[in-house]
Amino acid sequence: MKFYITTPLYYVNAEPHIGHTYTTVAADCLARFYRMKEWDVFFLTGTDEHGQKIYEASQNEGLTPIELADRISEIFKNMWKKMNISYDRFIRTTERQHQEVVKRIFKILLEKGELYKGEYVGFYCIHCESYVDIEDKSKPICPDCKRPVSEISETSYFFRLSKYQTLLENIIKNSEIVKPEFRKNEVLNFVKSGLTDISITRKNVVWGIEAPINEKYTIYVWFDALLNYLSGIGYLYDEETFKKYWPADVQLIGKDIMRFHHIIWPALLLALDLPLPKKIFAHGWWISGKEKMSKSKGNVISPEYYINEYGVDPFRYFLLREIPFGMDGEFSEENFKKRYNSDLVNDFSNLLNRSLNLIEKKFDGYIPEGEIDERIFEMSDEIYKKYSERIENISFSESIEEIWKLVIFLNKYLDEKSPWKEKSYDVEKTMISIFYGIRNLLIFLNPFIPQTCEKVAEMIGLEKKEIEKFENFKIKYSGRIKIRKREIIFQRKK
RNA sequence: GGCGGGGUAGCUCAGUGGCAGAGCAGCCGGCUCAUACCCGGUAUGUCUGGGGUUCAAAUCCCCAUCCCGCCA
Numbered sequence: 001m002k003f004y005i006t007t008p009l010y011y012v013n014a015e016p017h018i019g020h021t022y023t024t025v026a027a028d029c030l031a032r033f034y035r036m037k038e039w040d041v042f043f044l045t046g047t048d049e050h051g052q053k054i055y056e057a058s059q060n061e062g063l064t065p066i067e068l069a070d071r072i073s074e075i076f077k078n079m080w081k082k083m084n085i086s087y088d089r090f091i092r093t094t095e096r097q098h099q100e101v102v103k104r105i106f107k108i109l110l111e112k113g114e115l116y117k118g119e120y121v122g123f124y125c126i127h128c129e130s131y132v133d134i135e136d137k138s139k140p141i142c143p144d145c146k147r148p149v150s151e152i153s154e155t156s157y158f159f160r161l162s163k164y165q166t167l168l169e170n171i172i173k174n175s176e177i178v179k180p181e182f183r184k185n186e187v188l189n190f191v192k193s194g195l196t197d198i199s200i201t202r203k204n205v206v207w208g209i210e211a212p213i214n215e216k217y218t219i220y221v222w223f224d225a226l227l228n229y230l231s232g233i234g235y236l237y238d239e240e241t242f243k244k245y246w247p248a249d250v251q252l253i254g255k256d257i258m259r260f261h262h263i264i265w266p267a268l269l270l271a272l273d274l275p276l277p278k279k280i281f282a283h284g285w286w287i288s289g290k291e292k293m294s295k296s297k298g299n300v301i302s303p304e305y306y307i308n309e310y311g312v313d314p315f316r317y318f319l320l321r322e323i324p325f326g327m328d329g330e331f332s333e334e335n336f337k338k339r340y341n342s343d344l345v346n347d348f349s350n351l352l353n354r355s356l357n358l359i360e361k362k363f364d365g366y367i368p369e370g371e372i373d374e375r376i377f378e379m380s381d382e383i384y385k386k387y388s389e390r391i392e393n394i395s396f397s398e399s400i401e402e403i404w405k406l407v408i409f410l411n412k413y414l415d416e417k418s419p420w421k422e423k424s425y426d427v428e429k430t431m432i433s434i435f436y437g438i439r440n441l442l443i444f445l446n447p448f449i450p451q452t453c454e455k456v457a458e459m460i461g462l463e464k465k466e467i468e469k470f471e472n473f474k475i476k477y478s479g480r481i482k483i484r485k486r487e488i489i490f491q492r493k494k
Numbered sequence: 495g496g497c498g499g500g501g502u503a504g505c506u507c508a509g510u511g512g513c514a515g516a517g518c519a520g521c522c523g524g525c526u527c528a529u530a531c532c533c534g535g536u537a538u539g540u541c542u543g544g545g546g547u548u549c550a551a552a553u554c555c556c557c558a559u560c561c562c563g564c565c566a
C-alpha cells in the first residue's frame with residue numbers, strides 16, 4: 001500500500017506563520033501514521049517562488065528574486081526541522097526540473113487543444129497578478145487587495161475550464177474529493193453558477209516560468225504552483241516513481257485556496273487524462289481574539305513563542321487536539337495552557353512519573369516479569385481500530401480522544417490496584433501491565449508527538465524502533481527491561 | 495438579495511422521533527505512589543422564540559429572529 005500526501009507550496013513572500021505550521025504538522029502526522037502502518041509514504045511540501053509579488057518584494061529588499069526565494073525557502077526548511085516535519089521532498093518551483101515539467105505540460109495541453117489563445121478585456125490587478133471583476137467601474141479597485149486596478153486588453157493563453165463544468169459537478173457530487181463534507185455544497189454551487197476559462201499566461205510578469213512558445217509570456221504562478229504535485233513525484237521524468245504514488249491520497253489545503261484546488265486543479269488533471277486525488281481536505285483557520293490573525297491587528301500567534309515556552313510537541317499536540325480539523329478555532333495562551341496542563345501534564349506526564357516511580361521503588365527499576373493483564377491488549381486493539389478509522393477520516397482531535405481512553409484507563413487501573421499499599425496484591429502483574437500500556441501509548445501517540453515518544457521510550461528502556469510500527473503494540477518482550485531514568489516529561493505551567 | 499450551515503450546561507460542542515449528554519470549569523468526598531495530582535460522586539438546562547404534525551419533538555414541518563460561510 002502507498003500513501004501520497006501533499007501540503008500546498010508556501011509562497012515565499014512571507015515567513016512561516018501558524019497557518020503554514022498547522023497544515024504541515026497535520027500532513028506530518030498523517031505521513032507518520034501511514035509509515036507506522038508500514039505503507040510506502042511520500043510526503044511532499046515546498047515553496048512557491050514565482051510571480052509579481054515575489055518580484056516586488058525582492059526589489060524592496062534590494063535583492064534579486066532568486067536571492068529572496070533562497071532565503072525564505074531556507075527559513076521554511078529550518079522551521080520544519082524545528083517542528084520535526086518528516087517530509088520526503090521539499091520542492092521549490094524554481095528548480096530546473098519542476099520548470100521543465102511545467103513547460104512540457106503547457107505544451108501537451110496546447111497540443112491537445114486544452115489551451116487556446118484568446119483576448120482578455122477587463123481589469124487586471126498587477127499586485128495580485130490576476131484578472132478581477134470590478135463592481136463599480138468608476139472606481140476600479142481590486143476586490144482583494146484594494147489597490148487601484150487598470151483596464152487592459154491583451155492576448156493570453158486560456159485553459160478551457162468551462163469545458164469541465166458538468167464533469168466536475170458529477171465528480172464532486174459522487175466522490176470524496178471535496179472534504180470536509182460540509183464544503184461540498186459550497187464548491188458545487190460555485191461550479192453550477194458557471195465556470196469561465198482562465199488565463200494562464202502573463203505578459204508583463206518577468207519572474208515566472210517562460211511559456212514554451214514563440215512569444216514572450218510567462219506562466220501564471222498558480223498554474224505553475226499546482227503542477228508541483230505532479231512534478232514532485234516524477235511526472236514526465238521518472239514514470240516509475242510517478243506511477244507508484246499517483247494519485248495523491250490526501251491533499252491538505254487551507255480553506256482560502258479551495259477554488260484552485262477543488263475546481264481548477266481537478267480540471268487540469270482531467271485535461272491531462274490523469275486520475276484525480278482521493279481527498280482534498282480544506283482545514284479551518286486559527287483565529288485570535290475572535291478575529292482572523294493579521295499583522296495589522298497585532299494579534300498574530302508566533303509558533304516560535306509556543307515552541308520555546310512549551311516545546312514542539314505540546315504545540316503540535318494542541319494544534320491537532322484542540323479543534324476538529326476543518327473548523328476554525330480560537331488560539332489563545334489560556335486555551336493552550338489549559339490543554340497542556342490538563343492533558344499533557346496531569347494525565348500523561350503524571351501517569352509516567354507515578355508509574356516509573358513505583359517501578360523504581362518496588363522493583364529497583366526493573367520491569368517485573370510474569371503475567372500481563374489481557375485487558376491492556378484488548379483495549380489497545382479496540383482503540384487502535386477506532387483511532388485508525390478516525391485518522392483515515394482526517395479527524396485528528398477525535399483520534400487523540402480515542403487514544404486518551406487508554407491514558408485514562410491506565411490512571412484508573414493504577415488507582416484500583418493501588419500497588420503502593422502494603423496489603424495490595426498482584427503488584428507485579430499491575431506494574432507489567434502498566435508498562436505495556438505505556439508502551440502502547442507511545443506507539444499510538446508517535447505520529448502526534450514523536451520527539452516525546454522517543455524520549456520516553458528511551459527512558460523506560462525501549463529502543464526507538466519498538467514504537468515505530470503499529471504491529472508492535474501486540475508484542476510481549478522476553479528478557480529483563482530496566483528503566484534507564486525517570487524525569488518529568490512535561491512541567492506544569494502556572 | 496440567493497444558497498448552505500448553525501443557535502443545546504458557565505465554556506467548547508455531541509446528540510435524525512422514545513427518560514436531555516460529553517469534555518473542561520464548578521461543588522462534595524475518597525485516596526495519597528505521583529508534578530496539590532489521581533479516583534469516585536454530584537449539580538446545572540424556557541434544547542433561540544412562536545406555531546404545527548405525533549401517543550411521543552432538541553430531533554419532522556411552517557413562521558420569526560440572531561450568528562457564520564459561499565456567491566451576487
